[in-house]
Amino acid sequence: MSHDSVDKLVRMANQIGTFFVAQKHPEGVASMTDHLKKFWDPRMRNAIVAHVDHGGAGLDPIAIEAVKRLKHPAGAAASELRPGEGGSDG
Amino acid sequence: MTLIKEIDYGTPESLSVKSVTLTIDGKSVTVPEGTSIMRAAMEVGTEIPKLCATDSIKAFGSCRLCVIEVEGRNGTPASCTTPVAPGISVKTQTPRLAAIRRGVMELYISDHPLDCLTCAANGDCELQDMAGAVGLRDVRYGYDGANHVFARNNGEVNFDWKPKDESNPYFTFDSSKCIVCNRCVRACEEVQGTFALTISGRGFESRVSAGMDEAFMESECVSCGACVQACPTATLIEKSVVAVGQPEHSEVTTCAYCGVGCTFKAEMRGEEVVRMIPWKDGKANHGHSCVKGRFAYGYAHHGDRILDPMIRESIDQPWRVVSWDEAVGFAADRLKAAQEKYGKNAVGVITSSRCTNEESYLVQKLARQGFLNNNTDTCARVCHSPTGYGLAQAFGTSAGTQDFDSVDDADVILVIGANPTDAHPVFGSRMKKRLREGAKLIVIDPRRIDLVRSPHVEADYHLPLKPGTNVAMVTALAHVIVKENLVNLDFVKARCDWDEYQDWAAFVADDRYSPEALESVLGVPAADIRGAARLYATGGNGAIYYGLGVTEHSQGSTTVMGIANLAMATGNLGRRGVGVNPLRGQNNVQGSCDMGSFPHELPGYRHISNDAARQAFEKDWGVSLDPEPGLRIPNMFDAAIEGTFKGLYVQGEDILQSDPDTRHVSRALANMEIVIVQDLFLVETANYAHVFLPGATFLEKDGTFTNAERRIQRVTKVMSPKNGYADWEVTQLLANKLGLNWNYANASEIMDEIARLTPSFAGVSFKHLAEAGSLQWPVNDDSPEGMPIMHINGFARGKGKFVITEYVPTEEKVGPRFPLLLTTGRILSQYNVGAQTRRTENSQWHPEDILEIHPHDAEDRGVREGDWVKVASRAGETTLRAKITDRVAPGVVYTTFHHPNTQANVVTTDNSDWATNCPEYKVTAVQISTTNGPTDWQHQYRELTEQSRRIASTIDAAE
């Protein structure tokens, strides 16, 4: 992914985080993870996961937490991708 | 096939539940109390002669042709203005009545030209019919006295005579044929609500005129045609009838312009449309229409329409006309090649909100079954996707909660970011009717839309908030409702999640959301916000109507949820007269969403990760489906620029003109290896296309549209497609080249498949639609005839969900470089990107896009009325002409986006709604300066367009 598009994903993720951080029920981070799984296609999710692996510059704390959960078993979808579908941080 | 003739009952239906029994000509009749004797007679098939009465408007009682006798009463009352009474006995024909009627007719005819044989209304003239009905054989007064008929009397100029008014492009007004029955005037007032017509003068001198004796085009007239339809003579008549003659058969079909979904009788002569007459039984429009649906169908025959398929190797080449087989073959090969080279997710589709349900269904099926991915989206993305997300969160379904008729029971109407009189005109007229009956009105909009002040309608509150502050506004309203104890706690306790409510109430009660604290953010006096909140919460049935001014923001989804919060907190849901009503823009926005056009959802709003739903489709389609969501339109563009998305099939959408940040979109399109555009014209997107597949108009195909009230209605083919195929057939050709083996013989079979696989459509079929006229989904075992009002006994999701709506200012902020906020909208006569309406006479009302600017801002910049001005944002710049008006607040400028040369979207940015990526059209920080003419970009763009529209002559192509 180019810098341009990672920047855009960071912006989008922070926007989503801003909404969920304000919610009380259910817990914001889980809801945000769920939102990303439901609405972001795998290569966008892979790109943001890769970005977090590289430190997640620019992402708000809730967004970092939510993206991290994408990788854990509960939200394993991102790691189940077929090979060759983007996801590099190039 | 015959001409559908609707019965004219003479006066409107009475809604009383009490009934009255009387006798008419010896027959016993039972009708609701308040019914006129005229209508009661018609109920039993007795047609009393009439001229000034028609059932779309209230009785007037001026012509005296409809006289009757009532046993035991003196005189001969008019049956149109006399209500029924229990036990009376009415006679509709006696020698005395016959004599009165002949006398009346004689008077009319003595001031009417006798050119019936060459009159355009010949065969469809009520004056003619009545002369026959009353047995008029003789006119004693002669024709040489004072009259309105002849330009000269005995060589002298006749000052009573007026020339024909031909100023309106669609109808003529020939005063010499007018019988001054007043039907047109009342139709304009009661049905349309424009009050453009008046009767000037008295007695023999009285004349109908538009405005103060103006030409129709100079008057307030909006060309809805209600007066033309109401006119019993040839005085007001469609120019198309004058040109072609009377129609011989008709078919009922649905307007292809806006989300109101008016149904029409397409009145035909052979395969030629003579005129469109709004259908009285149409449940969305009840016999009314606007200028677009009634008159603007001429684009179907416009010379710009492309009728043959075309291809080209690359977009710098001229187009080459080829056979259908070659075109779809070329398209299929390139799509396959792109998938082989870049992976299966490298291609996708965009379905159209203008095409039918059946067509959208097939296009998303092509992606899912053919490409084996979920890269399908629809232009609803750029308008109402936040509605889908927001309402699904709050209520469990994304649907609007009411039918249009519900507005008749509303006591307080709250309009947020919508301009119904321009964008949903027929519903706007309904709303105005209710407002004239006394309902209260609150308008929340940066601009003073027509509804705020128009004849006999005045908003109780207009809250002209700064663009981009909707969430702050709805939360401030909620603050007042909670703090002043105006919450309907019974409703909330019974119907909503109580814990979530309490969290929400504590959140909105915070002082930072008080109207006083937000006054400077919103730019609206706190007292007005408090007044509006109190009125909505306590004024009786409160109904919210909202539009793109809510959704097209970075916090669009949040505002939708904030609106749902307001309705739940005040208990304004689940019955007539209340609700949350998204006014959807294009004709089939609702349908294209229902049909699974979104990348994360199968038809019927079931998430693609839902195994049961997916398996049903897998079984039917014989493939295994990808359980992961695909790309949304903006994500497709991003992926294309990055080089991972290479092919796109676009049906009936002009994404280059309608999507924000034009430069970004054109860069994305230029990066693709195969762009297939299916449309009527070489639209702007086609500049970047390799394959052009000609589309069909709504007159040329069968199918269904679903309007803003979830109402599924039939579209009927009235002429053979000039391009050879209906749009669903074109998709089928392409699918079969991709090896999918589809075999739909007609649109009805597609609907059967939809019904089979979509629970909320289970009971829908063309047969059922023919019987019912229309159906509002869900149509299933629980509601076999559909559901006009939702959430009556509980929400679709169970308990209603209150969502916390924290206000986050948009990133699009004004600053020294871009100190003004640009917001966009639409106007009545043009439709969306204008590809159709610009190719009709509707352009006479709106030849170009105009920038509205407040006098202060104009003066600061030395801008005068009509000057060319440059609008610059961080994304780009364009030029248009300025109009100075205080309809917009200082600091705000406004324009429409109907014309490609304006390229308003060159200046809009790529900001978008957090949840759905719906673009933020409604807020762009800009600077305005005077200029001499179009920008370089506009020049370059025009050149590019000319280049890319070249079509090689057939000889070249043969080489």
Ligand code: SF4
């Ligand atoms: S066309 Fe419509 S707006 Fe114009 S005068 Fe007739 S009824 Fe009124």
Ligand code: SF4
């Ligand atoms: S224009 Fe037609 S409807 Fe109007 S008053 Fe004259 S005859 Fe009646």
Ligand code: SF4
């Ligand atoms: S454009 Fe809308 S309001 Fe006008 S006729 Fe068509 S559906 Fe009705």
Ligand code: FES
């Ligand atoms: S129709 Fe009753 S008075 Fe004209």
